[in-house]
Amino acid sequence: MDNKPALHTCISPALLHLYDLSNSIIVIIDIFRATSTIAAALYNGAKAVIPVDSVPKAIDISKNIDGIAAGERDGKVAEGLEHGNSPLEYAKEFIEGKTLVLTTTNGTRLLQMALDKNADTIISGSFLNLSAVCDYIVAEKKNVILGCAGWKDRFNLEDTLFAGAVINRVKKEFTIHCDSSLMAEIIYAKHKNNLTSFAPKLTHYHRLVERFGLIEDIKYCLTPDAANILPVYRNGKLIVE
Amino acid sequence: MDNKPALHTCISPALLHLYDLSNSIIVIIDIFRATSTIAAALYNGAKAVIPVDSVPKAIDISKNIDGIAAGERDGKVAEGLEHGNSPLEYAKEFIEGKTLVLTTTNGTRLLQMALDKNADTIISGSFLNLSAVCDYIVAEKKNVILGCAGWKDRFNLEDTLFAGAVINRVKKEFTIHCDSSLMAEIIYAKHKNNLTSFAPKLTHYHRLVERFGLIEDIKYCLTPDAANILPVYRNGKLIVE
Numbered sequence: 304m305d306n307k308p309a310l311h312t313c314i315s316p317a318l319l320h321l322y323d324l325s326n327s328i329i330v331i332i333d334i335f336r337a338t339s340t341i342a343a344a345l346y347n348g349a350k351a352v353i354p355v356d357s358v359p360k361a362i363d364i365s366k367n368i369d370g371i372a373a374g375e376r377d378g379k380v381a382e383g384l385e386h387g388n389s390p391l392e393y394a395k396e397f398i399e400g401k402t403l404v405l406t407t408t409n410g411t412r413l414l415q416m417a418l419d420k421n422a423d424t425i426i427s428g429s430f431l432n433l434s435a436v437c438d439y440i441v442a443e444k445k446n447v448i449l450g451c452a453g454w455k456d457r458f459n460l461e462d463t464l465f466a467g468a469v470i471n472r473v474k475k476e477f478t479i480h481c482d483s484s485l486m487a488e489i490i491y492a493k494h495k496n497n498l499t500s501f502a503p504k505l506t507h508y509h510r511l512v513e514r515f516g517l518i519e520d521i522k523y524c525l526t527p528d529a530a531n532i533l534p535v536y537r538n539g540k541l542i543v544e
Numbered sequence: 545m546d547n548k549p550a551l552h553t554c555i556s557p558a559l560l561h562l563y564d565l566s567n568s569i570i571v572i573i574d575i576f577r578a579t580s581t582i583a584a585a586l587y588n589g590a591k592a593v594i595p596v597d598s599v600p601k602a603i604d605i606s607k608n609i610d611g612i613a614a615g616e617r618d619g620k621v622a623e624g625l626e627h628g629n630s631p632l633e634y635a636k637e638f639i640e641g642k643t644l645v646l647t648t649t650n651g652t653r654l655l656q657m658a659l660d661k662n663a664d665t666i667i668s669g670s671f672l673n674l675s676a677v678c679d680y681i682v683a684e685k686k687n688v689i690l691g692c693a694g695w696k697d698r699f700n701l702e703d704t705l706f707a708g709a710v711i712n713r714v715k716k717e718f719t720i721h722c723d724s725s726l727m728a729e730i731i732y733a734k735h736k737n738n739l740t741s742f743a744p745k746l747t748h749y750h751r752l753v754e755r756f757g758l759i760e761d762i763k764y765c766l767t768p769d770a771a772n773i774l775p776v777y778r779n780g781k782l783i784v785e
Contacts, residue, residue: 314699317558321698457562458555460723482701482747490730506723 310477324422333452334461337410339524342431343390346530348399351540374406409452425536435533467491551718565663574693575702578651583672584631587771589640592781615647650693666777676774708732
């Protein structure tokens, strides 16, 4: 037995009950696109991202703090909002110094579930901030849950690929006895050099690209370290400490 | 759009609610070891296998029909039973003409869940009867759910490898838009020629081999078509029609 901390991969929010979050860091992963948008907005100078679970709440909160209400439902800008869930919407010129109030289909929901389960620490992970996530979890020496947001509880490969990328980098620092983590690492090892050409095989790619033409979003969301900051959840907000 | 039937892979019983079983064949998959034992017992001449959800029920039913009560809990012979969940226990000399009343940790439970969800048809799949499963689902031309029993709702790779083996053989006959199926096929394609040398990496291998020394079980359970019959669930029993 070694006494390294444990790392598990939770491949759907519907499986979160299997894991003890109370003494763990959970990495919320919603590659297409919530956690990529969170990384991009904070990297480009947003003061904070406030994740909320409904459009009315996003509008209410954003009014009170002079923030930007944004979000998507089923892959497009949510009805009643002017801004969506594309990381490319949040360039420095637009978002610097502002607070983004964001509601999304999957990522926001998983974050709320992690709160309800009293996670020790919640951070947000995406390829855009891969190194920041890896550096943080290695330095903290706590148990880690890589929490894939999936799509309405379904497994998806883009979140799993990111989990695999993290495992590939940090595995020597953790005890990993978990078939989900092993699977994620195998899939990532096979496709790490062709992520963008593999993407058209993914269910969610079709949703985003064929229906909404979001190919630039996809490419950006698969770019390692393009917005390499660490969003940590503190008192209702994702911030860079 | 083509009008081939759809095939999905359900990678944990906790995700079964995402799938419509009412017009689908569900393949129950519990490679280590329930569905391997079911295939072996029926191949070796058992009249039927009756899956039940508790040890007392297994004992009661087996008494009434002069059957063999068998089952496992947490990988070993269940307390109160003399026979376990090893396919190698059910050689022809022992099981021919008898009815096996079987209770297991995961496979039995998933089968009961499929019944509760009014599955159109329930069959049992394992490497031992891979060809029989593939031939059947191709011939039926119905929607298919490959149902991985997992381990207490956790994802496992052995069930996924079998799902991948099925997909690898039948994919031209089905419409498959499902990241779980794509993942299963990738994992299987990578390891199809080294299943037994890959097995020691799996969580459940450690449970069975390091704790209970069941290496011969593992090898047998990974042998394609070693007991190539089709167990179909009819009126409370798995039988060969």
